[in-house]
Amino acid sequence: MANHQQNPETTVHRHEEIQRKLALKEERKHHNVSFVMMILLTIVAFFAIWSDKISDSFAVLFILTLAVVQVFFQLYVWMHLSHKGHDFPIWGMASGILVAAITVASLMGLIWTS
Amino acid sequence: MNAGERLTDANFPAHPEKATLEGKNKFLGFWLFLGGETVLFATLFGTYLGLRNMHLDGPSGEELFSLPLVFLATMLLLTSSLTSVYAVLSLKQNKVRSLQGWFLVTLLLGLGFLGLEIYEFVHYVHEGHTFTSSAFGSAFYSLVGFHGAHVLFGVLWITTLLARNWNRGITLSNAPKYYLFALYWHFVDVVWVFIFTVVYLMGKVG
């Protein structure tokens, strides 16, 4: 394949190469930041329950919010939903989450009626 | 170009996982599959949430769950999610040895998680919390067990994938496979985030 010749195309190619390297470096940084964030969110959630200082009903709401935030980090940063070309995956996950939400709500709320 | 041919730095595409129509199809199909899996786990979560207080004479979640163990399991899985995203970064740079290394770490962390889960289940059974002891027991083992089965499948998957492609470099045909595995592994971690929150932490506050 590609015989390297000295022509303008190679320069363009090299330029793109550098761009890509920079982008990947940036990406690695994002991954590390979200890892730290997720560790922190997890620790906060465990601590909220562990310490027993927060009222139970608030603690439940609080840790559920933390879980949702953490999942967004997973989906958007680690699973790259924020990148281009992910329109249909986003549609698919959003529809799945919608159906999931009504399923959980009904199984929680609509089985122990009097 | 042949899809099984080892890619070189010169012809390496920006998105090797989506460079062929086959890769594009797999990428999209797998994402949609994960959308369906979301509903699958939601049904299990709903069942668990409906039945979690029905422990009858057996121990309740509050009495059973040990948070340090769950925290350790969470850290293992979270870290393995990070190592698999590092493997994807290596994939994008055509660094096959580093990809293999990161996926091997992922594999080991996954095995560690499975070990903890087995230890935990054995412990619970000794405490009188079994699959058939109450509706809570059935719902708990179904939800957490389904997740565990996903981890086990992931472990088998990455083992086969690494072994088959050990000496083949990165090709247009195996790049989507590596990428899909990483997506799967992140998804397994996503489910775990809800399990540790909804099952274990919420179990502690009743």
Added chain:
Amino acid sequence: MATHESHKKRSGLMDWLTTVDHKKIGILYLLAGGFFFLIGGLEAILMRIQLMEPDSKIFTGELYNQLLTMHGTTMIFLAAMPIIFGFMNAIVPLQLGARDVAFPYVNAVGFWLFFFGGLLLNLSWFLGGAPEAGWTAYAPLSTVAEDTGVDFYVLGLQIAGAGTLAGGINFLVTIINMRAPGMTFMRMPLFTWASFVTSGLILFAFPALTVGFFLLMFERVFDANFFNPDMGGNILIWEHIFWIFGHPEVYILILPAFGIISEVVSTFSNKRLFGYSAMVFATVLIGFLGFMVWVHHMFTVGLGPVANSIFAVATMAIAIPTGVKIFNWIFTMWGGQIRFSTAMLFAVGFIPTFVMGGVTGVMLSVPAADYQYHDSYFVVAHFHYVIVGGLILGLFSGLYYWYPRMFNRVLNETLGKWNFWLFFIGFHLTFFPQHWLGLMGMPRRVYTYMSGQELDGANFVSTIGAILMGAGTIVLLINIVISASSKYATTKDPWDGRTLEWAMPVPTPEYNFAQTPLVRGLDALYVEKTAGNGEMTPAEPVGEIHMPNGSILPFILSLGMFIAGFGFIYANWIVAGAGLGLVLITMFLRSVIDDHGYHIHKEEVEADIKGGRA
């Protein structure tokens, strides 16, 4: 090309067992689904014979319960859905201008899983009795039943359902990724749109059913306690899960029929479909609302006025997009040059019949009224009007319409008209009186009734109708047999079609399009016809065509599931382990054996074009 040698041409039975060609898989789906349709129909006629006269003793008690359970289960899961998948396989890639589906191998896996699942379920008749807890298998009826019938139900449908889910994902990806150049979403034929939305519903509804079946299986095989109130369980969990799947399932069935009717009405009126974008919007909206209404199957459970009211309003809302569709079909015919072929007759018969089913649906959506109708023959009449009067008439229409493309023969029109009138009159005779039977208090799922309650006459008429429907189906079988004669050979475009599936010669070449077509508008073929071309403009030069290799692995994988199913039914862990082991080995083989397919050379394609074969 290095990969070329790996391609073996298979023939005869081996070709059908290993095929990954969407056209052949479509035919397999149609044949298997048609076979189960006959079995389900026979079960229905046996039930109607039992109900023909009061105090009848032909099929009573347990046997009647088995017949009603298997009739419903077979018709929904093993007849209607596979026939829909048959048409989707045979037609959607052609309408898109694609050479195949996105995952040909997975497509074959999907078919064989369905086939072996259906086989497993039906073997229950010979192995200790069929399931008898109704197609809905409500707990505790399904959990306390002691024979193995319900186990066959759970395992058979679990396996078939896995195949359906695979098929759903496959069609979503095919439609998103494999459209020909110029085939934008808003140029896709309505049948393809309906297949798209139906596949989406499958993707999000079937996982709930998968879990439901797992729970029921755990309950029966491993003594779990999800639905056992003594151990803290709750039977409503099953009802919710079943209907969270079950209601979208209704739209999974009916939307493709809407798609077929749209194609047929437009083609045989020689007019563009009226309100195309409204039709697309209505299809998507019905799919969306389909997930928000399942509690209307559970109004009498007693979930409270708030829950019942919310779901009642959501249910009524579905009448709006459905009404949009009805009007659009009528306006398409308005002022068109209508040709009453058999396909068109079925489509025209569909419209008022489906409206009647829709009207009773709105009646049932009022919770207070539903307390009266619930579990009576009124409900039976309603859902047969939408499923038989809607879906089955649509499938018949599609069969007569696409038969030439799928089998290279036309069906006889005279016999076709006999088929239509016998079936159509029989259908209304069967189910119209059941509205009154229900309002007079006859409960569904009960094997007999006493004389002197003014139920005799309507039941007798209903049975006569069922026999007429059976006669109509037999006429279709005769029609299919005689169409094998070369007298019925067809040209490539027998109906003056408007969409891409009529653009290639018969028989359809294995690669569908020698050159991927360029789509220049809605009704792509019709656009070229009016431009004076008569055929599609190619979007690419003649070149090598990449094709997937056939494989026996999908068959073996599904066989493994079938064996494992027996293992779970009889709690024999060696058999179950062996079956699952076979599945894992097949998956392992699939992932370690490289299979990049093969190429058809440019010269072969050119020869085909010259010979009029492509």
